[in-house]
Amino acid sequence: MATTLEQSAPGARSAEEERLLALRKRDTRRKWFWRIAGYVVVLGVWEFLSGRLLSENLLPGPTRIVETFPQLIENGRFFSSFGATLTRIGVGFGLAFLFGIILGILTQNRWIDGFFKDATTISLTSPGLIWALVGLVIWGFEPQGWIFAIFMTTFALVTVNIAEGIRALPKDLIDMSKAFGVSTSRRQREIVIPFLAPFIFTALRFGFSIGWKVTVLTEVFSSNEGIGFEMRVASQLFRMDEFFTWVLSFFVFALFLEKVVLQRYEDKFFRWRAEVGR
Amino acid sequence: MTTVVAKPASPSRGVKRVLKSPLTARILFPFAVLGVWYLIYYTIDSRIFPTPQQVLEFMWEEVTLTSGVRYGSVVSNLYGMFAISLARLTVGFFIALGIGTVVGLAMGLSKSVDAFFHDWVMAILAMPALVWALFLGLAFGFGHEAPVLTVILSGIPFVIINVREGVRNTPKELFDMARAFDVPQNKITRHVLLPALLPFFFAAIRYAYAIGWKGLVIAEVFGSDRGMGWTIKFWYDAHRAHGVIGYALFFIIFALALEKLVFDRLADRAFRWRPKIDAVEMAEGDFGAVRSEAFLLTESQEVGDGVALTSMEGESRDG
Numbered sequence: 001m002a003t004t005l006e007q008s009a010p011g012a013r014s015a016e017e018e019r020l021l022a023l024r025k026r027d028t029r030r031k032w033f034w035r036i037a038g039y040v041v042v043l044g045v046w047e048f049l050s051g052r053l054l055s056e057n058l059l060p061g062p063t064r065i066v067e068t069f070p071q072l073i074e075n076g077r078f079f080s081s082f083g084a085t086l087t088r089i090g091v092g093f094g095l096a097f098l099f100g101i102i103l104g105i106l107t108q109n110r111w112i113d114g115f116f117k118d119a120t121t122i123s124l125t126s127p128g129l130i131w132a133l134v135g136l137v138i139w140g141f142e143p144q145g146w147i148f149a150i151f152m153t154t155f156a157l158v159t160v161n162i163a164e165g166i167r168a169l170p171k172d173l174i175d176m177s178k179a180f181g182v183s184t185s186r187r188q189r190e191i192v193i194p195f196l197a198p199f200i201f202t203a204l205r206f207g208f209s210i211g212w213k214v215t216v217l218t219e220v221f222s223s224n225e226g227i228g229f230e231m232r233v234a235s236q237l238f239r240m241d242e243f244f245t246w247v248l249s250f251f252v253f254a255l256f257l258e259k260v261v262l263q264r265y266e267d268k269f270f271r272w273r274a275e276v277g278r
Numbered sequence: 279m280t281t282v283v284a285k286p287a288s289p290s291r292g293v294k295r296v297l298k299s300p301l302t303a304r305i306l307f308p309f310a311v312l313g314v315w316y317l318i319y320y321t322i323d324s325r326i327f328p329t330p331q332q333v334l335e336f337m338w339e340e341v342t343l344t345s346g347v348r349y350g351s352v353v354s355n356l357y358g359m360f361a362i363s364l365a366r367l368t369v370g371f372f373i374a375l376g377i378g379t380v381v382g383l384a385m386g387l388s389k390s391v392d393a394f395f396h397d398w399v400m401a402i403l404a405m406p407a408l409v410w411a412l413f414l415g416l417a418f419g420f421g422h423e424a425p426v427l428t429v430i431l432s433g434i435p436f437v438i439i440n441v442r443e444g445v446r447n448t449p450k451e452l453f454d455m456a457r458a459f460d461v462p463q464n465k466i467t468r469h470v471l472l473p474a475l476l477p478f479f480f481a482a483i484r485y486a487y488a489i490g491w492k493g494l495v496i497a498e499v500f501g502s503d504r505g506m507g508w509t510i511k512f513w514y515d516a517h518r519a520h521g522v523i524g525y526a527l528f529f530i531i532f533a534l535a536l537e538k539l540v541f542d543r544l545a546d547r548a549f550r551w552r553p554k555i556d557a558v559e560m561a562e563g564d565f566g567a568v569r570s571e572a573f574l575l576t577e578s579q580e581v582g583d584g585v586a587l588t589s590m591e592g593e594s595r596d597g
Binding site for chain 2: 217
C-alpha cells in the first residue's frame with residue numbers, strides 16, 4: 001500500500017513522505033502497544049493460574065521463578081551445570097556440524113548423495129529420544145552414547161541446509177570452471193564454499209536450536225550434571241519452582257545465543273554481500 | 279579387430295555404470311549399516327548389545343505376536359501400543375491444526391494480533407518437548423492428557439507460523455482485483471486465499487505431524503503408562519537392548535511409511551489442480567525467497583524451519 005502511494009504521486013513527494021512517516025510511526029507505536037499487551041496478558045494469566053487453577057507448587061508463577069533464580073546461583077551448581085551442558089553441545093553438535101557440512105558438500109557427487117539419502121531421511125524423521133536410548137544401551141554412560149545421540153539427530157539438519165545451497169549453486173560458474181579445467185578442489189575452495197557460507201550459517205543456527213534440546217534430553221538419561229540432570233532431579237523431588245527456573249534460565253540463554261550472538265555474527269559477516277543476499 | 283576389442287569392453291563398462299549409479303549407492307547403504315553394526319558388535323565389550331539377527335528375531339516375534347510379552351498392567355502388544363499412540367497423535371494433531379489455523383489467519387491478517395502473539399509463539403516453538411512432557415506428566419498424571427497436550431504444544435507453532443506466512447504471501451493484486459470487482463468475501467476466501475494458502479498449509483500439516491510425533495514419544499516416556507514411547511522405555515528399563523533397538527526400528531519404519539505413503543500421496547492429490555509447476559518445487563521456491571530475505575531480518579528461525587521442512591519433502595519425494 002505504501003509503495004503504491006509513493007509511486008502514484010511522485011510530484012507531491014515531501015507531503016506524501018511526511019504522511020508516510022507519520023503512518024509508519026503510528027504503526028510502530030501500535031505494534032509495540034500490542035506486543036507489550038501480549039506480554040502483560042500472558043504473564044498475568046500465568047501468575048493468576050498459579051495457586052488458583054493449579055497448585056502453586058505445581059505451577060509456580062513468574063514472580064516465584066524470579067525469586068528462585070538467585071537461590072540457584074548461590075547454590076553453586078549453576079555455572080558448572082551450564083558449563084557441562086555447553087561442553088556437551090560443543091562436542092556433540094560440533095561433530096555433527098562438521099560432518100554435516102562435509103556431507104552436504106559431497107552431495108554434489110550423485111553416488112554419495114544416493115548413498116546417504118536414506119540416512120538423512122531417517123535422521124530427520126526419527127525422534128531424538130530413540131537415539132538417546134539406543135546410544136545408552138550400546139555405550140552406557142560413556143561419552144560415545146550421548147555423542148551418538150546428538151550426532152544422529154542433528155547432522156541431517158545441517159546436511160539438508162547445505163544441500164539446499166548446493167542446489168542453488170550458480171551452474172554457469174561451475175560449468176565455466178569445468179570448461180577451463182579448474183581442479184575439483186580449487187573449484188570447491190573458490191566457488192562452492194564462498195557461495196555456501198550463508199547456508200552454513202543458517203545450518204549452524206538451525207542445528208543449534210535443535211541440538212541443545214537433544215543435549216538436554218541426553219542429560220536426563222545419562223548424566224550426573226548439566227541442565228537436563230538438574231531438571232530431572234527437580235521434577236523427581238517435585239520442586240517445580242527449581243525445575244522451571246533451570247528450564248527458563250537455559251532457555252533464555254540458548255535463545256540469546258541463537259538470536260542475538262549468532263545473528264549478529266551473521267549480519268557482520270555478510271554485510272559486504274547485503275545486496276546479493278537479498 | 280576393433281569389434282573384437284570393443285565386445286569384451288562393453289559389459290564391463292555396463293557393470294561400471296551400474297556400480298556408479300546413485301541407486302546402487304542407495305541399495306548399498308543398508309549393507310554398510312549392517313557392516314558398521316557388526317564392527318561395533320565385535321569391538322565394544324558389552325554383554326547386552328545385540329546382533330542384527332537377534333533384533334530381527336525380536337521384531338518378527340512382536341509382529342507375529344509370538345513373543346508372549348504383555349506390557350505392564352495393560353494387556354497389549356505392538357499393535358495395541360501403536361493404536362494408542364496414533365489415537366493420541368491424531369487428536370492432538372487436529373486440535374493443534376484447528377487452533378493454529380485460526381491464530382495463524384488472525385496473525386496474518388492483522389498486524390496488531392501478530393504483535394500480540396508473535397514472541398510467545400516463538401517461545402513455544404523454541405521450548406523443548408521434554409519440558410512439556412515432564413511438567414504435564416506431573417500435572418495430569420499418567421493419562422491421555424499429558425501426551426495429547428504435548429502433541430498440541432509442540433505442533434501448534436508450526437501451524438501458526440506457516441499459515442501466517444501463507445496469508446502474507448497471497449498475491450495482493452488478486453485481492454485488490456477481487457475487491458474492485460465486488461466479489462463477495464466468502465468467494466474471495468474460497469478462490470483466492472485458500473489456493474494460495476494451500477502449499478503453506480500442507481507444509482504446516484507435515485511439520486506439525488513430524489514434530490508432534492517426536493513430542494508424543496517423549497511425553498509417553500515421562501508421562502504415560504502405555505503407548506509406543508512407554509514401550510521403548512519398558513525395554514530400556516529391562517536392559518533388553520534388542521527390544522530398544524527393535525522398537526526404534528519400528529518407529530523409523532512407521533515414520534518413513536507415513537511420510538511416503540500418506541503425505542506424498544496427499545501432496546500429489548492436493549496439488550493436482552496445479553498442473554505445470556511441481557508443487558514441492560513451488561513451496562520450496564516460496565520458502566527460498568522468504569529465506570534469503572531472512573538473512574537480513576531477525577525472524578529467521580521460522581524460515582529456517584521452513585527450509586529444512588521443504589528440503590525434507592524434496593528428499594522423500596526424490597526417492
